[in-house]
Amino acid sequence: MNGRLQKNGGNVASYFCTADSRVVHAIAKPVSADKLLQAAVWAVETHRGALLADSQDLLIQRDFVQQAHLAKLDTTRESFRWKIDEEMPAATKTYDKKMKDDKTRWKESPGSAFLIASRRAAQKLGGNRAHQIMAAQPLAKLSEVYKEVFEKLTDERVINNRGVIFTAARALEAARESGMPVLLVLYDGKGDDKDEWDSKTKDMVKDVLGSPRVVSVLRNYAKVYVPKRQIAALSNLTDMPLYEEARNSTPVLIITDPAGTKTGSMHGTISPDQLAIQLWPAIHMTTLAHAQKLAEVGELTPALKVLQTVRTVPTSAEIHKRTLLMIDQVKLMVGEKWLAEGRHESALKILAKLSRLSGDEDVRRISADLVVRIRTENAGQ
Structure with a gap:
């Protein structure tokens, strides 16, 4: 398709959020409409259940959403907490090391030791990666979880410097x-x-x-x-x-x-x-396009000068042929212009030559018709 691919937008991540931008669920990469709808329905039903559990208490809502994600991973909340406890010693060391590093080397504060442990524990549960991530951070703010979701689910980095x-x-x-x-x-x-x-x-x-x-x-x-x-x-x-x-x-x-x-x-x-x-062919094609625009606005002499420049330089056979055809087409426009201005002798000269020598069949035919017209009109005078 003219050197183009169908545009598909690259990797994407979809976040199903509450009105205050807390993420209930997420899904990444281009997916079918049915799969996207399935994830959306699950998010809506889960959020509705969280509100029924308690419409005001965010902690209770988080517990409900976390249990919903863990259920998708065939794990209970109690079992998950045990796994987090197992990860805490190593997570604490990781956190301490990050805090001791020169802060100019990383652009945002490291997650807490508990968050590090939660993410590691969730990853070891197996199953759907999106449910793992959201089980570790149920109802997290979009700003807190979008990077983790995108990078872990698409295997690509979030680029901050654009x-x-x-x-x-x-x-x-x-x-x-x-x-x-x-x-x-x-x-x-x-x-x-x-x-x-x-x-x-x-x-x-x-x-x-x-x-x-x-x-x-x-x-x-x-x-x-x-x-x-x-x-x-x-x-x-x-x-x-x-x-x-x-x-x-x-x-x-x-x-x-x-x-x-x-x-x-x-x-x-x-x-x-x-x-x-x-590199040269694209330059020549651009030059031809410029000449065409000049001709379209009536700048016929400048258009011919541009085309003659391309005609005299080494180029591909295809571009050379196209240039010659465009020269004839512009010359035909010149002949028609002169004819309209009453410059019959000049018009006859250029049109007669085109009718015999042009490589464009339409140009030859139109020029020949105009030549007959001019000669007929001249004969009647």
């Missing part, structure tokens, strides 16, 4: 507005936020993108660097397609037109010369 994605989104939007082709560099992110270039990407940027031949071509491109793990987030911000090539080994280079339609892709080892050859 600077790279917002920068990429702005670059894509600017390319779309200016009509500039795009070179997407997809890489395996490193570092705490998984947005730093990996070693292969660093080498490629230095040795290939930084080579004189490629640099000169890339002046006509918007360059956008995106960690693979954040492609779905960028897609949601910009409606960028989820490209199939992103699954390939890093770094992956994808060439697109200003609208995001893929025109080429590469991954693995590539030389500067090979990349430069791959």
Whole structure:
């Protein structure tokens, strides 16, 4: 589909919450409508039961919700408490160690020893992972549990630093507005936020993108660097397609037109010369699109100048053929304009040539009809 994949939004987590943002249940990854409905019904019925147990006391409501999750794990609350007690000594050591660490190394306070023990005990129960997580933190605030749910159920990290994605989104939007082709560099992110270039990407940027031949071509491109793990987030911000090539080994280079339609892709080892050859077609296609817009608003002479520029440079046979056809189409528009202005002699000259030599059958036919019309009118004068 024009180099695009059906957009599916990447990994997601759904949280079934109370009115005050306490999580009753959660489910992750794209699931069927039936499975999502089943989880939603369970959450509604469980919350209703908690309110019937006590509409005011949050502790009683938490106990009820926890027992509901534990029942799904074939475990009683008493058995779960025993397992928590077993985990407490090791959990306390973990908590103490985190508290002694330099706080600049982690961005949020560590969970309490009891929470650490509860999560470890729940994980050892077996069964559904979502029920395990929520049994350890029944009716927790969404802000307290969303990260645990997402990371444990999707095997992906919550990315707190979105600077790279917002920068990429702005670059894509600017390319779309200016009509500039795009070179997407997809890489395996490193570092705490998984947005730093990996070693292969660093080498490629230095040795290939930084080579004189490629640099000169890339002046006509918007360059956008995106960690693979954040492609779905960028897609949601910009409606960028989820490209199939992103699954390939890093770094992956994808060439697109200003609208995001893929025109080429590469991954693995590539030389500067090979990349430069791959980059030129998108520039030429963008130039042709610019010429078409000029012609559509009546700027026929500037459009022809742009097209003649493309015609005289080395390019693919397909682009060369398209350029010649567009030149003939614009010349036909010029002939029609001159005819409407009463410049019959000039119009006849350009239209007669098109009727004989144009590679576009429609242009030849229309030009021939106009030539007959002009000659008939001239003969009657």
